[in-house]
Amino acid sequence: MAVTETTEVRSSALGLRLERHVDWMIIIILILIIGAASGFTLAVTMGDWEYWVDWKDRRFWPLVPPVLMMIFPAAVLGITWTKLRIPFGATFAVFSYTLLKWVSLYFNFNVFAGFPMSMVWQSTFIPLAILLDATIVITGSVFITGFVGAFLWGVLMYPVNWVMLAGFHEPILYNGELVTAADLMGFEYIRTGLPEYVRMIERSTLRSFADTVVPLTAVFAGFLCVLVFYVSWAAGTFLCRQTWVKKV
Amino acid sequence: MSVEALSGTTPAEQLASKRADVPGMNWSKVGWTFAIIALVYGAHRVYMQQMAFTVGLDYFEPEFQIYWMPLFWAQVVVGGLAFFGVNGYLWMTREKNPEAVTPRDELGRYFGLLLWVFSFAVILGVLGSFATESDAAWHQVTIRDTDFTPTHIGLFYFALPALIIAAVGLFMYAKTRLPQHADKYLVPLGIALSGPILILPTVGYNEWGHTFFYAEELFGAPVHWGFAFLGLALLAVGGVVVHILARMGSLIQEIQDEAKV
Numbered sequence: 001m002a003v004t005e006t007t008e009v010r011s012s013a014l015g016l017r018l019e020r021h022v023d024w025m026i027i028i029i030l031i032l033i034i035g036a037a038s039g040f041t042l043a044v045t046m047g048d049w050e051y052w053v054d055w056k057d058r059r060f061w062p063l064v065p066p067v068l069m070m071i072f073p074a075a076v077l078g079i080t081w082t083k084l085r086i087p088f089g090a091t092f093a094v095f096s097y098t099l100l101k102w103v104s105l106y107f108n109f110n111v112f113a114g115f116p117m118s119m120v121w122q123s124t125f126i127p128l129a130i131l132l133d134a135t136i137v138i139t140g141s142v143f144i145t146g147f148v149g150a151f152l153w154g155v156l157m158y159p160v161n162w163v164m165l166a167g168f169h170e171p172i173l174y175n176g177e178l179v180t181a182a183d184l185m186g187f188e189y190i191r192t193g194l195p196e197y198v199r200m201i202e203r204s205t206l207r208s209f210a211d212t213v214v215p216l217t218a219v220f221a222g223f224l225c226v227l228v229f230y231v232s233w234a235a236g237t238f239l240c241r242q243t244w245v246k247k248v
Numbered sequence: 249m250s251v252e253a254l255s256g257t258t259p260a261e262q263l264a265s266k267r268a269d270v271p272g273m274n275w276s277k278v279g280w281t282f283a284i285i286a287l288v289y290g291a292h293r294v295y296m297q298q299m300a301f302t303v304g305l306d307y308f309e310p311e312f313q314i315y316w317m318p319l320f321w322a323q324v325v326v327g328g329l330a331f332f333g334v335n336g337y338l339w340m341t342r343e344k345n346p347e348a349v350t351p352r353d354e355l356g357r358y359f360g361l362l363l364w365v366f367s368f369a370v371i372l373g374v375l376g377s378f379a380t381e382s383d384a385a386w387h388q389v390t391i392r393d394t395d396f397t398p399t400h401i402g403l404f405y406f407a408l409p410a411l412i413i414a415a416v417g418l419f420m421y422a423k424t425r426l427p428q429h430a431d432k433y434l435v436p437l438g439i440a441l442s443g444p445i446l447i448l449p450t451v452g453y454n455e456w457g458h459t460f461f462y463a464e465e466l467f468g469a470p471v472h473w474g475f476a477f478l479g480l481a482l483l484a485v486g487g488v489v490v491h492i493l494a495r496m497g498s499l500i501q502e503i504q505d506e507a508k509v
Binding site: 012014015017018019021022024025026028029030032033035036037038039040041042043044045046047048049064071072075076079083084100101103104105107108109111112113114115191192235236239240241242243244245246248 | 270272273278293296297300355359362365366368369370372373375376377378380381382384385386387388389390391431432433434435436438439464465466467468469472473475476478479480482483484485486487489490491492493494496497500501503504507
């Protein structure tokens with residue numbers, strides 16, 4: 001009996017050791033894959049809106065990045081919540097994306113191409129991801145998480161980034177023209193085709209909706225985020241079904 | 249009569265012997281895999297840092313033909329040899345009798361699969377983050393002349409083939425070593441690995457589009473949206489992870505039960 005008890009205890013330790021090996025490998029692998037896959041997808045869809053400081057306008061920046069950024073956190077949360085009951089899938093996805101994105105921005109845009117880091121910083125989504133995860137922990141409901149958490153993700157994107165952005169919207173009188181600090185940086189660092197596009201966007205917003213562009217955009221982004229959350233959640237959970245086929 | 253007297257060893261020694269047979273993750277292999285990939289890409293990156301803006305701005309300059317095109321051709325040759333070498337080796341050393349694989353061996357092979365997935369993940373990290381956005385940064389400060397730019401040589405003809413080799417190697421490893429995969433295909437694995445492979449036609453479309461109707465390089469432009477398939481296909485990695493966790497959990501349980509007997 002004594003021998004059996006000892007063996008049981010030790011074999012549990014053996015199982016625990018092997019499971020720890022698997023866990024650590026999976027965590028490292030997922031950070032790399034989610035970070036790279038989301039970074040790549042977002043680079044070729046929202047791309048420039050995410051990091052150029054002079055692209056952080058009031059009409060498209062609060063709309064395009066939060067809506068597209070919702071894809072991976074929602075899908076990862078869908079998988080981790082339904083299969084593993086892990087409630088921080090969205091935060092994990094955003095953390096992975098943020099980690100690789102910062103390294104890439106530093107080495108590529110700063111070290112390689114010579115742009116100052118203050119010009120190419122990425123938006124933060126971590127507070128929004130915590131909010132999304134907290135909603136599912138508190139409610140336990142996918143429907144409410146999409147309806148409330150995803151809506152807040154879109155609505156609050158501008159405020160949570162405002163602390164970092166506010167300084168770049170300080171007005172500067174430059175050669176008789178009133179520009180923001182971000183605009184001035186954009187004009188000083190010439191890029192292939194960016195400034196005219198951004199000016200076009202800003203001009204169209206000046207006379208729109210009595211200058212309440214950001215709240216309007218934020219609410220619209222919130223609605224789109226709700227839609228993208230449900231679609232991505234469904235895609236994530238569908239793609240992790242254990243389907244086998246005999247022939248291809 | 250005691251157990252020690254019957255077997256000649258103590259229960260602790262018997263258990264230690266059993267533990268020694270049980271495979272775990274070989275962390276030195278993990279470290280070496282990461283170090284080799286980081287070293288190779290790091291060397292490529294240092295070369296790009298030094299040579300891209302000095303002798304890489306114009307394909308039609310003689311310097312470009314000296315410093316960049318030989319690198320391109322070397323990558324094509326090494327990539328081709330690596331693809332056939334790796335997959336040929338995996339096929340030639342395949343498991344001939346999958347039914348006879350013991351749970352301990354199968355568990356060891358799943359740790360091998362994890363090493364392949366890790367290699368794939370590190371190369372994907374290189375491609376999806378560093379290599380892609382080095383191209384984004386390059387295009388913001390230079391005008392495209394041909395399809396051969398220093399960052400394209402690093403991205404489309406180095407990092408992307410490396411990812412395809414890792415993806416196909418991963419698939420071949422699972423197919424030739426793991427009993428569950430011997431006579432059937434796991435759909436999420438197929439979807440996840442189709443992303444890197446199907447990105448090749450997207451590269452073709454991208455280059456064709458930039459040549460004929462869209463010279464600018466705004467990364468969020470519609471001509472680039474096809475690339476998103478790579479990232480979206482990788483959502484299916486969730487299904488692969490679920491499969492690995494479920495099967496390895498089951499094998500660990502079997503080995504634990506075996507150790508209790």
